[in-house]
């Protein structure tokens with residue numbers, strides 16, 4: 158078994174370091190974390206060569222982001238590495254909320270059948286990064302350079318020049334576009350004199366990974382004010398390899414250095430385990446950290462030829478697992494747009510929609526994260542009284558459950574107001590509005606074979622889903638063909654067992670067509686499209702209108 162935590166990657170001298178003039182590349186990505194790696198793989202699969210620079214030669218130190226959401230797994234599936242993540246991770250849908258020591262609420266994030274992926278998996282970040290690195294290594298168009306630290310950036314109208322420091326000295330590189338995926342302390346952001354602004358929360362949390370031989374169902378457990386950690390909150394998650402993540406709220410006055418010491422972590426963990434029935438169970442403390450956080454973002458995610466993605470662009474609290482997941486969705490949004498622009502299939506202005514769509518998503522994540530944090534860590538006596546009253550009521554009254562907020566867990570933003578959407582001209586019901594990430598569903602083919610809707614969406618192209626058979630579906634198919642736009646067509650045959658999920662989720666009738674962007678967001682839909690409507694919708698989604 159590979160120990161991903163102790164892996165060291167070789168620095169290799171590159172021919173660019175000996176070039177007389179700085180070599181020029183279409184895209185240079187700064188930072189080989191989950192976001193930079195996702196973006197690099199996605200671009201390479203779209204036939205765009207990428208240089209990916211990382212300032213060290215290791216994967217994530219510590220388990221860090223552990224909760225990877227359904228949408229993130231669907232992105233990883235599209236990139237060809239979702240199965241490994243899901244096979245190694247622990248899947249979960251259910252969360253339990255406790256007030257004092259009593260369960261007051263249980264929720265199921267994916268109560269309906271007919272989805273390939275669970276609501277979440279928990280997997281240590283070093284595995285996620287390791288699997289992405291291995292996937293990238295299989296793609297000749299990804300040029301991953303370890304121990305290549307960007308120390309300077311100069312922008313011009315048509316690109317940027319980066320200064321890169323290596324163990325053998327520094328060299329310069331030119332890029333048509335730079336993606337800054339270099340984390341919350343982004344040096345790219347600092348070098349450009351930019352900042353992220355927002356609210357810093359005055360509280361401290363201890364995260365400790367413990368390994369123990371004990372089992373509980375794989376569920377998220379959250380305690381408000383439990384007897385084993387009075388006055389504070391606690392969150393427990395199971396990870397791979399018999400590891401568990403515990404988050405203890407400590408309060409602002411806690412001493413971060415003291416709290417990280419094993420002799421101070423042990424009694425906290427012991428009290429938790431004793432309270433959940435694991436009195437005799439031995440445990441080992443692994444990675445531990447004391448953190449504070451801020452909900453903040455850069456005002457704009459695009460600065461000329463530099464695009465910011467992930468934690469460099471925005472930050473949230475861990476509650477809701479919206480950090481890494483929204484970063485992967487940034488990459489998902491950016492990759493196809495960058496590919497379309499550098500390949501000459503879309504104007505540069507398409508990249509403005511990356512910024513506006515993901516700034517919108519960041520606001521939604523920050524809003525959710527801020528509300529959850531305010532509920533979890535009330536900052537006044539009145540807020541605490543309100544919070545405790547809600548939790549008390551929740552035991553008996555369903556209405557109060559909607560007010561409980563232990564973190565609203567990550568779901569993709571619906572990009573409802575995106576300029577890339579074609580507004581509906583026909584009546585539809587349901588959630589698959591233009592801007593929504595396409596819902597998965599079983600697919601039943603005419604020959605009886607089965608698959609999953611999102612797996613059928615081709616990585617490189619716009620996809621058209623056509624529902625049903627018969628004349629209406631044939632007319633829609635003819636319109637798609639006559640549109641003269643490269644479309645990957647997926648036939649959603651109705652009538653077969655299992656096909657009802659898709660028909661219902663997409664409010665489909667025979668002939669209904671959904672147009673999906675390459676990142677699987679719906680951008681248009683019709684009951685019976687014309688070729689011109691399809692053509693216009695594709696062009697609009699490419700930023701040509």
Ligand SMILES: O=C(O)CCc1cccc(O)c1
Pocket residue numbers: 221222223224364377392394404475476477478563564
């Ligand atoms: O369950 C949640 O709301 C998030 C769990 C989580 C994710 C990342 C770090 C961390 O300490 C907790």
